[in-house]
Amino acid sequence: MSQPESEVASAGGALKTLIHQFSDPLSFYRELVQNALDAGSMHVDIHLTYDESTQQAQIAIEDGGVGMNAHVIDTQLTRLFASKKDGDLTRIGKFGIGFVSVFALQPERVTLETWAEGDGWLVEFLDNGQFERRRLAQPREGTLIRIFKSMDRIKFETLQTESRKTLLYWCKHVGGEILFNGESLNRDFTVDSAVPYRWSEPDTEIVIGYPPDGQSFVGFYNQGLTLMESTTEHIWRGLAVKANSRFLEHTLTRDNIVMDANFKKVTTRIQAMLESELPTFLLKQLSETQHREAIFGALISHFGWQRVRLWTPSSLGHETGEDKEGLWQARPGEHKEGHLVWEAPGLAGLTDLPDEAVFRLSVPPDLHTPSHQQVATLKILDKTTGNIIQEQVLKWQDFRPRYGPHSFHLAFSARPDQQLDFRILWPGQVPLTFHDLELRRRSTREFDLTEEQQAIPIFESLDGTGVSLQKLYQAHTEDRLWFASSRGLLVSRLLQRDMLVVPGRPHTQEWQFLNLFLSSKPKLAELELIAAVEEQSPPPDLQKLTPILNELSRLWGTDVKEIRWAYPDCPQDWFALLTPEPNALAKYSDVCVPRSGPTSLVINSRHPLSEQLVELAKSEPQMAAYLICKQFLSQSQLSAELDSQLALKSWRLRNE
Numbered sequence: 001m002s003q004p005e006s007e008v009a010s011a012g013g014a015l016k017t018l019i020h021q022f023s024d025p026l027s028f029y030r031e032l033v034q035n036a037l038d039a040g041s042m043h044v045d046i047h048l049t050y051d052e053s054t055q056q057a058q059i060a061i062e063d064g065g066v067g068m069n070a071h072v073i074d075t076q077l078t079r080l081f082a083s084k085k086d087g088d089l090t091r092i093g094k095f096g097i098g099f100v101s102v103f104a105l106q107p108e109r110v111t112l113e114t115w116a117e118g119d120g121w122l123v124e125f126l127d128n129g130q131f132e133r134r135r136l137a138q139p140r141e142g143t144l145i146r147i148f149k150s151m152d153r154i155k156f157e158t159l160q161t162e163s164r165k166t167l168l169y170w171c172k173h174v175g176g177e178i179l180f181n182g183e184s185l186n187r188d189f190t191v192d193s194a195v196p197y198r199w200s201e202p203d204t205e206i207v208i209g210y211p212p213d214g215q216s217f218v219g220f221y222n223q224g225l226t227l228m229e230s231t232t233e234h235i236w237r238g239l240a241v242k243a244n245s246r247f248l249e250h251t252l253t254r255d256n257i258v259m260d261a262n263f264k265k266v267t268t269r270i271q272a273m274l275e276s277e278l279p280t281f282l283l284k285q286l287s288e289t290q291h292r293e294a295i296f297g298a299l300i301s302h303f304g305w306q307r308v309r310l311w312t313p314s315s316l317g318h319e320t321g322e323d324k325e326g327l328w329q330a331r332p333g334e335h336k337e338g339h340l341v342w343e344a345p346g347l348a349g350l351t352d353l354p355d356e357a358v359f360r361l362s363v364p365p366d367l368h369t370p371s372h373q374q375v376a377t378l379k380i381l382d383k384t385t386g387n388i389i390q391e392q393v394l395k396w397q398d399f400r401p402r403y404g405p406h407s408f409h410l411a412f413s414a415r416p417d418q419q420l421d422f423r424i425l426w427p428g429q430v431p432l433t434f435h436d437l438e439l440r441r442r443s444t445r446e447f448d449l450t451e452e453q454q455a456i457p458i459f460e461s462l463d464g465t466g467v468s469l470q471k472l473y474q475a476h477t478e479d480r481l482w483f484a485s486s487r488g489l490l491v492s493r494l495l496q497r498d499m500l501v502v503p504g505r506p507h508t509q510e511w512q513f514l515n516l517f518l519s520s521k522p523k524l525a526e527l528e529l530i531a532a533v534e535e536q537s538p539p540p541d542l543q544k545l546t547p548i549l550n551e552l553s554r555l556w557g558t559d560v561k562e563i564r565w566a567y568p569d570c571p572q573d574w575f576a577l578l579t580p581e582p583n584a585l586a587k588y589s590d591v592c593v594p595r596s597g598p599t600s601l602v603i604n605s606r607h608p609l610s611e612q613l614v615e616l617a618k619s620e621p622q623m624a625a626y627l628i629c630k631q632f633l634s635q636s637q638l639s640a641e642l643d644s645q646l647a648l649k650s651w652r653l654r655n656e
Contacts, residue, residue, distance in 0.1 A: 025105045026162055030170035031098030032061050032145060033178065034225055039065025041142060043177040048163060050156045056108075057156045059147040059163070067116035067143055070133075073123060077112075078131050099145075103127075107149040114143040173244060174224035189224070191217065191240035194294030197281045199273055204245040204266065208273055210298035211240045214307030220257050220266075222248050227257045238306040241270055278302065279453060283469075286458040296509035303447045304516040305440040308354040311342045311422075312436050320426055321434070328434040330426050337428030341421050342437050354439035355413060357422055361394070362405040362433045368573070368608075370634045371397035375430045380412050383419035396430065400527055405435045407507060447517065462487050462501045469517065475500040476518050482525045483514075490531040493585045501525070530568055530577060530588050535605050538565030539614045542603075548625040548653055549601060555645050556594045556633065564602040575609065576632040577602040593636040603628070626650035 029046070036044045041063035049058045068077060077099060102110055103125075110125040113136060120136030151159070164180050171178050172187040179185070190196050193209025200206070211217065216237055219229040221244040228250070247262040257263060279302055282295050301307075313328040319338030321330035328340065359378050373396040380390040390410045399406055414420060422437055449469065457466030462484060475481040483504030484491050494501050504511060504522060514522045546563050553560040558578065568574065577591040578599045591602075603610055609631060617624035629646050630638065 026166040028101035029167050031101040033171045035098045036063035036065050041065035045179045048160050056150050062144045064142040067114040069116040107147045109148040111146045115140045170226045194291045195285050197278050206243045208241050210301040214238050220248055238301045283456045293509045296513040300513050308441055309439045317341045331431045340424045354441045356440045357410045358438040359408045360405045360435035363399045364431050369396050372637050377425040379423040381421040383421050459502050462491050483522050484525040490525050528588055531585050532566040532602050534566045541617050545617050545625050552629050557596050558594050559598045560601045561598045562600050564600050565605050566602050567606045575607050622650040622654040
């Protein structure tokens with residue numbers, strides 16, 4: 001006996017209400033995959049085909065679960081639909097809740113084939129809310145659902161693309177295999193980090209890590225099915241987090257996670273992993289040299305600077321230079337002087353306001369120019385008022401050593417409504433390459449390590465011993481800590497003086513971490529120290545320059561008593577040094593500037609100008625001596641007045 005029309009209408013309204021809860025018509029993939037997993041299937045196979053003759057798309061979803069018998073079909077799957085035979089209309093059951101989602105796509109027809117307990121059934125649903133159940137003659141395994149919908153070829157191509165995207169979002173971490181047109185969509189349960197940290201207990205797994213791009217991410221899952229993923233609704237800035245637990249649940253609308261006691265338990269565990277376990281894990285992983293740079297980057301994110309926004313050369317405005325393989329270059333003679341500018345039209349879109357701008361620039365390593373030569377000027381301006389918020393003038397000496405890009409840090413403060421310009425002014429005198437600009441903010445987390453963490457050996461000194469952060473900091477406070485790019489005479493002399501020498505190179509993540517940990521710039525031996533090695537066979541004409549240089553040096557307050565011919569055991573491109581002992585270990589800042597009193601002038605035998613000036617000394621010793629003084633003084637600062645005095649004095653000596 002059929003149901004009254006009022007009941008039919010009421011049930012039809014309930015069916016529409018359930019269908020409308022699925023805001024995305026393709027969410028049925030998530031529901032059907034979940035049904036398959038609940039039925040014990042270890043795979044779900046999805047195929048999309050298109051019939052050109054009928055212009056109809058077919059979506060086939062097949063699983064290997066236990067299937068449904070007649071009782072389950074009648075009591076859980078079809079109770080909300082109207083049977084063609086008896087008009088049965090009651091409440092929907094467990095499997096029916098997910099199955100109803102297929103009708104959000106508004107298909108013309110849906111069929112379901114299933115086999116269980118020796119019986120097979122075909123259930124056909126029409127777009128008018130009715131269904132018909134028939135017995136299958138041929139046995140099959142599991143359940144096969146086919147969805148039929150009319151559309152043109154272009155819409156079908158879009159359907160394929162969006163279907164794959166939807167399945168990847170909702171189902172990439174499920175335990176069973178998900179195949180889409182033969183492609184496996186399963187992805188490892190991990191985060192975008194070279195060194196993710198995992199924790200698990202029965203029915204719950206959590207993985208966290210710091211991604212290299214600094215992009216925050218959080219994802220919650222139940223048996224691998226996505227409950228929620230976000231890059232904005234995130235309390236752990238700069239961290240990537242994934243938690244998979246059967247105790248987590250989604251809301252009725254399937255668009256968020258239920259924030260109940262189970263959710264709080266999971267987030268409390270994540271917080272504990274972040275605060276105490278993650279830094280210990282990262283420090284212990286430093287023995288794996290393959291990932292050292294990535295680990296130091298993660299430690300910087302944990303304790304120090306967090307990236308807020310990054311601009312590349314492609315996003316700048318400019319008045320000079322040209323794009324060269326993704327970098328912006330400006331060269332004298334080819335480009336006029338001008339500026340590059342990154343416009344920040346307000347910082348309102350940033351959750352955390354930055355407080356540092358990092359400009360990355362580089363210069364040619366083999367170019368010789370005075371140390372005080374201006375290379376560029378960095379500026380941060382308030383675009384509305386034109387006021388300069390921060391400014392730094394860069395000179396040639398600021399780019400020592402001249403390999404790799406250099407990072408220049410400008411601290412500033414800004415309001416969310418401020419319009420800012422970040423500018424590089426180029427005077428057009430020295431070739432310059434612009435890499436990128438990064439805005440950062442300092443983490444509020446204290447650099448507070450436990451005794452266990454401080455005692456973990458994370459470096460190896462150049463004498464082969466392990467070095468912990470504790471040992472590193474102690475040597476730093478005793479002014480015994482040095483870093484070096486490679487072992488050589490310079491390092492040997494430091495080790496003889498009981499110094500702790502650790503491998504290090506500027507502009508690396510490791511170097512930035514050390515700067516953060518030591519609260520001061522690490523000391524690189526090659527940049528600060530000179531170990532000159534005297535050549536056994538100096539040029540025979542060298543000493544004839546001594547009396548002339550003695551006369552000239554008095555003009556700048558020095559008394560040059562002898563000339564030495566030596567080479568440096570470091571990458572410094574110095575031309576000459578003033579030192580009482582040519583073979584001594586001395587600070588670069590002490591020996592490359594004029595000094596009072598008697599001293600030796602050590603000429604760098606490996607410098608490209610040295611041999612030319614010695615050759616010139618054979619015929620024009622006064623001119624050679626003048627050029628030696630001029631080249632040496634240009635390492636610090638040579639005034640025009642002193643230069644004129646030197647030239648005049650050398651001319652007079654020549655004519656005596």
